[in-house]
Every structure is written in structure tokens, then in C-alpha cells.
Amino acid sequence: MKISIRNLTKAFPSRVKKGAPVIAVNDMNIEIPSGKLVGLLGPSGCGKSTTLFMLSGLETPTSGQILFDEQDVTTLAPERRGIGLVFQNYSLYPHMTVEQNIMFPLTNMRIPKQEAKEKALDAARLVQIEDLLARKPSELSGGQQQRVAIARALVKMPNVLLLDEPLSNLDARLRLQTREEIKRIQRETGITTVFVTHDQEEAMSICDIMVVMKLGIVQQLGEPQAIYDDPANLFVANFLGTPPINIFKGRIEKGKAYIGDEAIRTVDLEDQEIFVGIRPEGFIYDPKGALTLDVDHIEVMGRDKSVVSRHTASTKPTVRSIIDSDIKLPADSGEMKFNLKPNKVFLFNSAEERIL
Numbered sequence: 001m002k003i004s005i006r007n008l009t010k011a012f013p014s015r016v017k018k019g020a021p022v023i024a025v026n027d028m029n030i031e032i033p034s035g036k037l038v039g040l041l042g043p044s045g046c047g048k049s050t051t052l053f054m055l056s057g058l059e060t061p062t063s064g065q066i067l068f069d070e071q072d073v074t075t076l077a078p079e080r081r082g083i084g085l086v087f088q089n090y091s092l093y094p095h096m097t098v099e100q101n102i103m104f105p106l107t108n109m110r111i112p113k114q115e116a117k118e119k120a121l122d123a124a125r126l127v128q129i130e131d132l133l134a135r136k137p138s139e140l141s142g143g144q145q146q147r148v149a150i151a152r153a154l155v156k157m158p159n160v161l162l163l164d165e166p167l168s169n170l171d172a173r174l175r176l177q178t179r180e181e182i183k184r185i186q187r188e189t190g191i192t193t194v195f196v197t198h199d200q201e202e203a204m205s206i207c208d209i210m211v212v213m214k215l216g217i218v219q220q221l222g223e224p225q226a227i228y229d230d231p232a233n234l235f236v237a238n239f240l241g242t243p244p245i246n247i248f249k250g251r252i253e254k255g256k257a258y259i260g261d262e263a264i265r266t267v268d269l270e271d272q273e274i275f276v277g278i279r280p281e282g283f284i285y286d287p288k289g290a291l292t293l294d295v296d297h298i299e300v301m302g303r304d305k306s307v308v309s310r311h312t313a314s315t316k317p318t319v320r321s322i323i324d325s326d327i328k329l330p331a332d333s334g335e336m337k338f339n340l341k342p343n344k345v346f347l348f349n350s351a352e353e354r355i356l
């Protein structure tokens with residue numbers, strides 16, 4: 001099922017008298033192709049959950065439209081949208097067994113018991129909890145409970161699966177494992193899935209398409225790698241990547257981009273103040289290199305090493321570069337020069353929009 005979101009806006013009235021409303025989602029326009037796993041990504045408060053709630057019908061838009069394929073569902077009740085919903089707190093019924101929990105949406109629809117049991121077993125198999133059907137939620141681990149919640153969302157074979165931070169209560173290992181599971185289940189079922197997260201690594205690793213949001217406004221939509229390689233603005237560049245991108249204050253003067261008094265490249269742009277973003281993997285050690293860093297220390301990480309440096313123009317306390325562990329550096333610390341890989345360097349104007 002394709003999802004089209006058109007001029008979607010949600011304004012919440014201010015909680016203080018005569019205060020300005022909170023624009024949780026601001027004129028959102030996106031198309032989600034059928035059968036894809038789409039990540040809504042952004043910092044806390046950027047409007048991810050509000051968007052998901054409007055898709056589910058639990059929240060009514062202030063203006064705009066939502067279409068599932070060609071059907072306008074903007075004002076359709078949640079139970080008539082054919083959606084499966086999973087929240088961060090799994091909200092299983094504690095007094096019911098796993099099987100009863102999974103069957104619940106079906107019994108609610110008055111589907112005959114035997115058929116409901118079969119469907120519940122299918123859904124349980126899909127998330128690999130078929131051995132746990134007789135247990136109560138309290139007898140399950142967090143990851144198992146989350147799978148039950150996913151099975152319950154899947155049991156009706158929804159057209160659209162909506163997941164709001166489904167992994168945030170899990171520990172790091174289980175998180176990793178469960179996100180792979182979600183990817184597998186999504187591939188196997190082909191259900192159009194919208195996955196909300198504030199964790200860029202999580203989104204990058206499993207999503208076909210990512211929608212990066214900030215303050216209710218979509219910043220960029222695309223394949224994770226494409227956004228990483230070609231960020232639209234400083235916010236997006238900074239939000240994606242571990243370790244994060246290095247950002248320097250710089251300027252363009254007579255066709256050259258400078259960081260401090262070092263020219264890092266020629267550019268065909270007007271003189272102006274800029275921000276220079278350099279991905280950690282963008283540095284090449286070279287005694288004749290363009291950029292001088294004051295190396296503080298080097299962290300060995302096996303395949304790579306992480307060079308932690310300082311630079312007066314850096315907007316962050318340290319500059320992090322990741323270089324191959326085979327590369328020999330002249331010392332453990334002190335001034336060293338680096339060349340930069342052109343495709344790992346981005347220039348932004350003072351309004352933080354990408355200019356190169």
C-alpha cells in the first residue's frame with residue numbers, strides 16, 4: 001500500500017493562555033512507496049510520533065491529507081484503516097497469555113476461534129515466538145514481549161505497519177537483534193512499514209528510505225546512503241554518522257575555501273562565511289597535506305584508528321578522524337597534516353544550507 005502525505009500539519013493549542021500553538025508537524029509532503037520500510041528520524045520533539053499518530057488515525061490533522069493508495073483516509077477511524085500499530089511500551093494485556101494477546105484483535109473482530117488460533121500461530125511463527133504461546137507477558141524478556149506486540153500488530157495482516165520506537169526499551173544487543181528481525185519480517189510480508197526512531201544508526205541500518213525531520217519540518221527524504229553522502233543541510237549532515245561529522249567555521253575568499261588560514265580547496269562560489277563539514281573517514285595523512293590538526297591522542301580500534309585532535313576553527317571540542325590502522329603516523333600526538341577526500345567534504349552557507 002502506497003502512502004501519500006499532502007500538506008499535513010498538526011498544531012496543538014498552547015498550554016499557556018494566549019500562547020502560540022505548537023506546530024508539531026509543519027506542511028509535510030511525502031510519498032511512501034508500497035512495500036518499503038520507511039524510517040521517520042529526528043531528535044526528540046521533532047514530530048515523529050505525531051506523524052505516526054495521524055497515519056494511524058489516533059490523532060486528527062489540523063490540515064492536509066493522508067492517502068492510502070488512492071483512498072483518502074484523513075478522517076477515517078483507526079480500526080478502518082487496516083493498520084498494525086506497535087508502541088515503545090509494548091502494552092500487552094498482563095492477564096492474558098501470549099496466544100490470547102496475539103489473537104485479541106481477531107476475537108475483537110469476532111473471527112471464529114479456531115481460525116483466530118491458526119492466524120495467531122502464523123504470526124507467532126513469523127516473529128519466532130511459537131514456543132511461548134502459553135506464557136504470560138510477565139514471564140517473557142523485553143525482546144520477547146516486543147515480538148508479541150509485533151505479532152499482535154501483524155495478525156490482521158495489515159496494509160500498513162506503524163512502529164513507534166519499538167526497540168527503545170531493549171538492551172543494546174537485543175535492540176540490534178530485534179531490528180534485524182523487523183527488517184526480515186518486513187521483507188517476508190512486504191507490508192509497507194513506517195518505523196519511528198531517533199537513533200540514526202538504527203534507521204540507517206534497516207530502512208529502505210529515511211525521512212529526516214527537525215521541528216516538524218521534513219529536512220530530507222531518500223535512501224540512507226544517499227542522504228549520508230549528500231546531506232541537504234548542516235543539520236542532516238550532523239545528525240547522520242558515527243562518529244559524527246566534524247564541523248569547522250571557514251570562509252570563501254577569491255575562489256578558495258579556507259579553514260583558518262589554510263586553503264582546503266578551490267570553489268566557484270562568492271566570498272562568504274561558511275561551515276565546512278568533514279566526515280571522519282575523509283582525512284588522508286600527508287606531511288604536505290592541506291589541513292593541520294593538533295593531534296591529542298590516537299585510539300586503536302583494530303581495523304582502524306581514531307585520531308582525536310583539536311583545531312581552533314572546529315565548532316566541536318575535538319576533531320575525530322578515522323584512518324586505516326596500517327597508516328603510519330609520525331608520532332602519537334602533536335601537529336600533523338592531512339589531505340581531504342573531496343567527496344567527504346561538504347560546504348554550507350551561514351544559513352546552514354548546503355552549497356557544495
Ligand SMILES: Nc1ncnc2c1ncn2[C@@H]1O[C@H](COP(=O)(O)OP(=O)(O)OP(=O)(O)O)[C@@H](O)[C@H]1O
Pocket residue numbers: 012013022023024042043044045046047048049050051198
Ligand atoms: N497532545 C499534545 N499536546 C500539545 N503538544 C503536543 C502534544 N503531543 C505532542 N506535542 C508537541 O508536539 C511536538 C512533537 O511531538 P512528538 O511527540 O511528535 O515528537 P517526537 O518526534 O515523537 O519526539 P520523541 O522522540 O521525544 O518521541 C513536541 O513539541 C511536543 O511537545
Ligand SMILES: [Mg+2]
Pocket residue numbers: 048049050
Ligand atoms: Mg515520539
